[in-house]
Amino acid sequence: MIAYIANTLPFLWEGLLVTLAVSGLVVAISLATGVLSGVGLVYGPWWVRLPIRIYSDILRGTPLLVLIFLIIYGLPLLGIDFGNYGSAVIALAAFKTAHVAEIARGAIQSIHYGQTDAGKAIGLTFPQRLQYVILPQAVRRFLPPWINAVADAVKGSALVSLAGIVDLTLAVQQVIGRTYDPLPMYLLGAAMYFIINYSLSQTSRRLEARFAYIRE
Amino acid sequence: MSQSLVQIRGVKKSFGTTRVLDGVDLDVAKGEVVCVIGPSGSGKTTLLRCINLLETYDDGSIKVDSVEVGYEDGSGSRKRRSERALAPIRADIGMVFQLFNLFPHLSALENVTLGLTKVRGISKAEAKDRATHWLTRVGLADKLQSLPSQLSGGQQQRVGIARAVAMGPKVLLLDEITSALDPELVGEVLSVVQGLAKDGMTMIVVTHEMTFARDVGSRIVFMDDGRVQIDGPSREVLANAASHERLKSFLARIEMKH
Numbered sequence: 001m002i003a004y005i006a007n008t009l010p011f012l013w014e015g016l017l018v019t020l021a022v023s024g025l026v027v028a029i030s031l032a033t034g035v036l037s038g039v040g041l042v043y044g045p046w047w048v049r050l051p052i053r054i055y056s057d058i059l060r061g062t063p064l065l066v067l068i069f070l071i072i073y074g075l076p077l078l079g080i081d082f083g084n085y086g087s088a089v090i091a092l093a094a095f096k097t098a099h100v101a102e103i104a105r106g107a108i109q110s111i112h113y114g115q116t117d118a119g120k121a122i123g124l125t126f127p128q129r130l131q132y133v134i135l136p137q138a139v140r141r142f143l144p145p146w147i148n149a150v151a152d153a154v155k156g157s158a159l160v161s162l163a164g165i166v167d168l169t170l171a172v173q174q175v176i177g178r179t180y181d182p183l184p185m186y187l188l189g190a191a192m193y194f195i196i197n198y199s200l201s202q203t204s205r206r207l208e209a210r211f212a213y214i215r216e
Numbered sequence: 217m218s219q220s221l222v223q224i225r226g227v228k229k230s231f232g233t234t235r236v237l238d239g240v241d242l243d244v245a246k247g248e249v250v251c252v253i254g255p256s257g258s259g260k261t262t263l264l265r266c267i268n269l270l271e272t273y274d275d276g277s278i279k280v281d282s283v284e285v286g287y288e289d290g291s292g293s294r295k296r297r298s299e300r301a302l303a304p305i306r307a308d309i310g311m312v313f314q315l316f317n318l319f320p321h322l323s324a325l326e327n328v329t330l331g332l333t334k335v336r337g338i339s340k341a342e343a344k345d346r347a348t349h350w351l352t353r354v355g356l357a358d359k360l361q362s363l364p365s366q367l368s369g370g371q372q373q374r375v376g377i378a379r380a381v382a383m384g385p386k387v388l389l390l391d392e393i394t395s396a397l398d399p400e401l402v403g404e405v406l407s408v409v410q411g412l413a414k415d416g417m418t419m420i421v422v423t424h425e426m427t428f429a430r431d432v433g434s435r436i437v438f439m440d441d442g443r444v445q446i447d448g449p450s451r452e453v454l455a456n457a458a459s460h461e462r463l464k465s466f467l468a469r470i471e472m473k474h
Binding site for chain 1: 383
């Protein structure tokens with residue numbers, strides 16, 4: 001049994017790398033687009049806020065699987081085709097952007113307006129106030145829910161297996177297809193997801209402790 | 217008469233349908249300490265916040281050192297200054313807040329150096345020297361590395377004063393800076409302000425501390441209903457309070473609180 005599991009490990013490892021690559025891309029893209037959207041939601045004029053608000057509400061109300069299929073199978077009908085891998089990453093990142101935008105919005109809005117007043121009073125410009133006053137404080141409120149969102153992105157990446165991308169989930173299923181012994185392989189796959197997400201939650205705790213010194 | 221450092225003419229401001237400032241005129245000369253008093257809702261804090269444009273004003277003019285604060289100079293239609301254009305003007309107008317508004321993620325020293333390095337463009341070493349000088353001056357030489365959460369209210373407010381003064385402002389706005397303090401901490405903050413007054417710092421002080429207004433203020437401005445009702449030398453205004461019904465009842469209410 002152990003030998004048979006050991007034999008599957010290189011194959012599962014390949015799948016795990018795909019899962020990590022997809023998750024990493026989704027997290028990086030959605031962090032940039034989400035934080036920008038969150039800043040836009042708080043400080044933007046109405047013509048910036050309105051499209052972000054509509055985008056965020058629609059995306060958060062759409063099942064992720066529907067979104068993935070829409071981009072993989074729907075867009076090519078309009079002549080736009082990113083390929084399965086590209087489409088899956090775009091779908092996951094688009095979905096996650098909406099969530100990150102809301103997390104960033106909440107974190108920024110939780111900072112007392114007196115901080116903005118004080119920044120203005122010493123002559124800081126808007127980008128300086130964001131960089132030196134608001135975001136360093138908002139990051140403390142942003143990190144815990146964001147790391148939850150990262151863990152969700154890792155778990156959500158399993159859906160790319162439905163698009164034929166051999167990530168950890170599909171690798172597990174392919175092994176089972178040959179061995180007809182699902183339980184140990186599913187347990188092994190679950191353990192691998194758990195290890196990733198458990199280390200993320202530990203990171204979250206460490207970061208919370210790291211920023212605990214900021215007390216209003 | 218010499219040009220006022222701060223010149224306010226016919227300033228009006230409404231929040232929705234509520235008129236908060238209803239044609240305020242005020243002149244503050246260089247080196248003067250003008251204490252603004254008045255009941256809650258009389259427009260004192262709003263007036264102060266209009267001077268560095270933390271609030272916009274709807275009508276009238278506010279000039280600091282001959283520069284119109286809220287609107288671009290020049291004839292023709294009034295155009296609001298952009299945030300970017302406002303920043304250097306605000307840097308010359310110091311403000312100390314009722315709730316301190318220190319940056320909680322920065323040490324006392326960093327609270328003071330932030331504006332010096334990022335706004336004034338001073339080198340880090342020089343900014344540190346200047347910040348240390350002012351923090352020492354307000355009695356916090358041993359608290360340079362402390363975070364605001366590690367300081368008492370009085371100490372936090374003194375950092376707030378150092379942060380504002382270190383920028384070298386032309387005028388300092390103080391908004392009820394002792395109202396959020398325990399009574400035993402009020403003295404330490406007011407004595408710092410008194411020291412600044414002696415140095416010739418121009419200040420507009422919104423306060424409920426009548427002793428301070430009498431002893432340190434050059435003038436008292438009594439506001440009510442969004443207008444300046446009385447404006448005169450501090451001792452004179454307080455001595456003649458009995459002849460002004462609204463001021464008399466305001467002072468009586470303050471007296472009862474203390």
